[in-house]
Amino acid sequence: MTDSVLVRPERFFSDRFNVTPSLMEKVLGGALKGRVDDADIYLEYRINEELVLEEGAVKKASRHVSQGAGVRAQAGTRTGYAHTDDITMRNLEEAARQARSIADRATASTALATPGAGRPHDLYTLDEPPILTDLARKLELLRKVDAAARAADPRVRQVIASVASEEVVTLIATVTGWSVGDVRPLTRLNVTTIAEDGGKREIGTYGGGGRVRFDFFLDGERWKRFATEAARQAILKLGAVDAPAGTMTVVLGPGWPGILLHEAIGHGLEGDFNRKGVSAFAGRVGQKVASELVTVVDDGTIPNRRGSLNVDDEGTPTGRTVLIERGVLRGYLQDKLNARLMGTAPTGNGRRESYAHPPLPRMTNTFMLAGNDDPADILKSVKNGLYAVAFGGGQVDITNGKFVFSASEAYLIEDGQVTKPVKGATLIGNGPDALTRVTHVGNDLELDEGIGTCGKDGQSVPVGVGLPTTRIDGMTVGGTAV
Amino acid sequence: MSAQILVDVLKRAVARGATAADGFLVEERHFSALVRLGQVDTVTHADDRRLSLRVFVGKASAAASTSDLSRDSLERVVDEATALARITSADPHAGLPEPGELIATLPELDLADPTGHDLAPEDKIELARRAEAAALAEDPQVTNSEGAEFFDRQARYAYATSHGFERDYPTSSFGITASPVASRDGDMQRDTWYSTARKRARLDDPESIGRTAARRAVRRLGARKVKTTEVPVIFDPENAASLLRAIAGAASGPTLYRRASFLLERLGTRIAAPSVTIVDDGTLPGALGSRPFDGEGLPTRRTTIVRDGVLESYLLDSYSGRKLGMASTHHAVRDGAGVSVSTSNLMLLPGSASPADLIRSVKTGFYVTELIGFGVNGVTGDYSRGASGLWIENGELSYPVEEVTVAGNLLKMLDAVEGIGNDLTMRDRTVSPTLLIGRMVVAGN
Numbered sequence: 001m002t003d004s005v006l007v008r009p010e011r012f013f014s015d016r017f018n019v020t021p022s023l024m025e026k027v028l029g030g031a032l033k034g035r036v037d038d039a040d041i042y043l044e045y046r047i048n049e050e051l052v053l054e055e056g057a058v059k060k061a062s063r064h065v066s067q068g069a070g071v072r073a074q075a076g077t078r079t080g081y082a083h084t085d086d087i088t089m090r091n092l093e094e095a096a097r098q099a100r101s102i103a104d105r106a107t108a109s110t111a112l113a114t115p116g117a118g119r120p121h122d123l124y125t126l127d128e129p130p131i132l133t134d135l136a137r138k139l140e141l142l143r144k145v146d147a148a149a150r151a152a153d154p155r156v157r158q159v160i161a162s163v164a165s166e167e168v169v170t171l172i173a174t175v176t177g178w179s180v181g182d183v184r185p186l187t188r189l190n191v192t193t194i195a196e197d198g199g200k201r202e203i204g205t206y207g208g209g210g211r212v213r214f215d216f217f218l219d220g221e222r223w224k225r226f227a228t229e230a231a232r233q234a235i236l237k238l239g240a241v242d243a244p245a246g247t248m249t250v251v252l253g254p255g256w257p258g259i260l261l262h263e264a265i266g267h268g269l270e271g272d273f274n275r276k277g278v279s280a281f282a283g284r285v286g287q288k289v290a291s292e293l294v295t296v297v298d299d300g301t302i303p304n305r306r307g308s309l310n311v312d313d314e315g316t317p318t319g320r321t322v323l324i325e326r327g328v329l330r331g332y333l334q335d336k337l338n339a340r341l342m343g344t345a346p347t348g349n350g351r352r353e354s355y356a357h358p359p360l361p362r363m364t365n366t367f368m369l370a371g372n373d374d375p376a377d378i379l380k381s382v383k384n385g386l387y388a389v390a391f392g393g394g395q396v397d398i399t400n401g402k403f404v405f406s407a408s409e410a411y412l413i414e415d416g417q418v419t420k421p422v423k424g425a426t427l428i429g430n431g432p433d434a435l436t437r438v439t440h441v442g443n444d445l446e447l448d449e450g451i452g453t454c455g456k457d458g459q460s461v462p463v464g465v466g467l468p469t470t471r472i473d474g475m476t477v478g479g480t481a482v
Numbered sequence: 483m484s485a486q487i488l489v490d491v492l493k494r495a496v497a498r499g500a501t502a503a504d505g506f507l508v509e510e511r512h513f514s515a516l517v518r519l520g521q522v523d524t525v526t527h528a529d530d531r532r533l534s535l536r537v538f539v540g541k542a543s544a545a546a547s548t549s550d551l552s553r554d555s556l557e558r559v560v561d562e563a564t565a566l567a568r569i570t571s572a573d574p575h576a577g578l579p580e581p582g583e584l585i586a587t588l589p590e591l592d593l594a595d596p597t598g599h600d601l602a603p604e605d606k607i608e609l610a611r612r613a614e615a616a617a618l619a620e621d622p623q624v625t626n627s628e629g630a631e632f633f634d635r636q637a638r639y640a641y642a643t644s645h646g647f648e649r650d651y652p653t654s655s656f657g658i659t660a661s662p663v664a665s666r667d668g669d670m671q672r673d674t675w676y677s678t679a680r681k682r683a684r685l686d687d688p689e690s691i692g693r694t695a696a697r698r699a700v701r702r703l704g705a706r707k708v709k710t711t712e713v714p715v716i717f718d719p720e721n722a723a724s725l726l727r728a729i730a731g732a733a734s735g736p737t738l739y740r741r742a743s744f745l746l747e748r749l750g751t752r753i754a755a756p757s758v759t760i761v762d763d764g765t766l767p768g769a770l771g772s773r774p775f776d777g778e779g780l781p782t783r784r785t786t787i788v789r790d791g792v793l794e795s796y797l798l799d800s801y802s803g804r805k806l807g808m809a810s811t812h813h814a815v816r817d818g819a820g821v822s823v824s825t826s827n828l829m830l831l832p833g834s835a836s837p838a839d840l841i842r843s844v845k846t847g848f849y850v851t852e853l854i855g856f857g858v859n860g861v862t863g864d865y866s867r868g869a870s871g872l873w874i875e876n877g878e879l880s881y882p883v884e885e886v887t888v889a890g891n892l893l894k895m896l897d898a899v900e901g902i903g904n905d906l907t908m909r910d911r912t913v914s915p916t917l918l919i920g921r922m923v924v925a926g927n
Binding site: 058059060061078084086095101102135157158192194196202203243245246398400402405424476477 | 523544546547551555562573576603672746854855856857859862885890891923926
């Protein structure tokens with residue numbers, strides 16, 4: 001639509017709201033300087049659009065605009081946060097006053113704010129952001145997806161396809177006089193099918209996207225692959241047998257099964273939990289927490305990925321952080337607050353869902369580096385086990401380290417052969433030792449298609465994961481076949 | 483003032499060619515304070531507003547929302563929504579409810595506590611501090627804390643249609659949560675307890691919340707895996723409530739017309755043990771899930787979803803109702819994409835056994851106190867989630883268990899309900915008594 005935000009963030013907020021970095025710094029300086037260790041103002045303007053096809057027609061279309069400002073003041077371990085959805089100088093001053101009330105009670109702190117520094121990346125400048133692409137083209141794509149999913153198999157009874165597009169403009173100013181903005185496009189195509197056969201009914205889901213042009217879905221008929229994959233999964237599950245229950249060898253396929261890393265170690269390595277000593281990984285930097293075949297990184301700098309950012313939501317340029325190197329725990333994911341309190345540097349992982357939330361240390365794109373094994377040989381090496389290639393969501397208890405992730409497409413491995421598909425089952429393990437039982441890592445690292453959303457403290461942010469084919473011995477599989 | 487904004491927006495929609503429109507406006511003020519190890523950690527103040535709009539152009543519709551209530555922005559939102567409605571396909575089932583069905587007189591549901599919010603931030607912080615202090619003092623093994631939080635939220639909901647309907651109502655909510663961490667011999671366990679209410683005076687006292695949270699964390703210390711086995715499983719009230727949420731999801735109209743529900747074509751049939759009755763009641767005064775009308779202006783009611791084991795009603799908004807050839811059950815809620823379906827106060831009616839009786843009736847089994855993960859397939863009812871809790875031996879809770887899964891199928895689990903506790907309390911929007919399921923697979927070693 002006409003609402004182009006193809007402008008620099010500074011210009012955008014100045015034109016629309018008469019708020020500039022120097023005025024923001026004046027608010028911070030006037031209300032907060034000298035009384036806090038750190039403070040910032042975060043401005044955000046967001047447009048979301050979604051078209052949903054069901055029963056062969058697009059009957060649902062929606063568009064949402066959200067805008068607001070969050071003002072944060074920090075003193076010692078304390079954070080005052082105030083936000084408003086009405087971006088005016090008067091409201092920013094009031095929010096600063098509310099945020100400051102926390103600091104007035106604080107005792108003096110010796111640690112100082114890290115001044116903002118470094119150039120933001122340029123990872124997703126698009127000549128045509130997906131939010132601006134013609135609705136007619138999106139509608140046409142959804143109709144083609146519907147037809148392709150139905151053509152894949154006559155047992156496909158329902159197809160629900162959606163294309164969601166987003167554009168977020170941010171501008172951050174800090175008390176140290178640093179300001180930086182970002183314009184973040186994001187899109188996702190999602191396909192869900194319901195297949196029915198003789199009274200049995202199953203669901204298949206597939207999708208992907210990123211900080212990419214709409215044409216991403218047309219490249220190499222990616223849309224068609226998403227549609228046929230969603231259909232294939234549902235059909236496959238119609239014939240699935242009960243999943244096994246108990247401890248066994250599990251081989252994870254490449255790509256999205258990297259959610260293992262996100263749950264098993266990623267959350268446990270976020271700075272806040274470690275600074276507070278409530279993570280199962282607290283105090284373990286330098287210790288062996290995985291097989292030496294395992295190297296895991298979090299990398300927010302991969303162009304056009306769903307989990308990538310030019311700068312995080314505190315204005316720190318994102319980076320590549322080695323979490324585990326050849327089995328040894330190397331570091332944590334940090335926002336500014338926890339980095340300051342732990343005497344280390346922020347890693348560009350301070351993220352927030354929106355202006356209505358203070359930042360937290362969060363993952364970006366988290367993946368394991370490729371090993372040397374041929375994936376086919378890895379499967380052949382397993383006498384009896386489970387081969388899991390697609391997953392739904394996962395969750396972790398940070399404190400005791402127990403994590404789960406739920407397989408939505410998995411097969412039995414019998415005598416080194418992949419045999420029957422099994423029903424969905426939850427896999428459970430213990431973060432600090434699950435990766436010590438990795439015995440093979442494939443040479444086939446893949447990143448996921450661009451579907452991940454991570455929740456923490458009620459805040460959702462887009463993330464990516466990746467994994468090569470990986471064999472883990474002794475995982476507990478939560479099926480029903482005893 | 484708020485209702486006037488809605489009325490103006492709907493007028494503009496009609497002027498732009500909409501044949502009908504409705505809108506929902508939520509204005510809220512929110513405060514929260516997290517205290518950790520006796521110190522203030524994070525204090526948040528917020529004022530938020532969101533207007534959501536649905537427009538119809540003939541039988542085609544579209545939705546839009548904005549947090550920017552300036553005149554320019556609202557005009558833009560209306561224009562965009564009407565433009566969107568021109569590109570979507572006509573749907574014979576689309577449309578507002580009949581004006582005559584809309585609520586006439588608002589019942590007095592006592593959902594607001596205006597004076598409850600009149601507490602200085604320092605005093606609100608103190609409530610969180612007391613909860614955490616009680617947790618830390620309860621047991622020497624409570625050595626750390628993720629903190630304790632107090633929040634309060636004051637909101638006003640307004641709904642209007644282009645036919646001239648317009649109503650609004652205020653609500654309040656308050657909550658205290660404590661999350662202590664216990665440790666022993668290198669083992670570390672966190673647990674949480676909370677209280678939430680429409681009236682501040684009805685919150686549990688902070689000390690009891692903290693002590694309960696501490697006892698829950700301490701009893702998890704030394705947890706171990708068990709051998710894979712098939713045993714009776716008892717869900718404590720908090721976790722039994724999560725089963726109700728899964729059942730309500732499968733009974734909701736949008737899931738059903740998409741044929742994505744294990745309750746499809748089951749209406750009028752037995753889906754659970756005869757002891758099971760599940761009710762959704764939006765009319766309970768002062769309750770957390772109560773609302774005078776739903777997201778389409780229809781008066782809320784008491785709906786029996788499952789009566790004596792028989793599936794008696796689905797949960798429908800007017801659109802999914804029309805698609806299924808039924809009337810709305812007045813369960814519409816507004817969400818980002820327009821209208822969806824949600825429960826109000828959802829509960830499984832209590833039985834006569836005390837929780838202790840239920841535990842005593844089990845020779846060997848698993849008492850579940852926490853579930854993690856998303857392993858519920860709403861299409862088939864297949865169920866597999868991570869769990870921790872306490873092992874039952876000879877009718878007694880004997881030792882803590884973790885890193886196991888519980889698995890089955892929701893229809894089989896409902897059929898296998900062998901005991902329902904007498905311990906239902908309206909402490910949240912979805913509540914259940916303790917529930918004994920005859921047999922489930924517990925996967926461990």
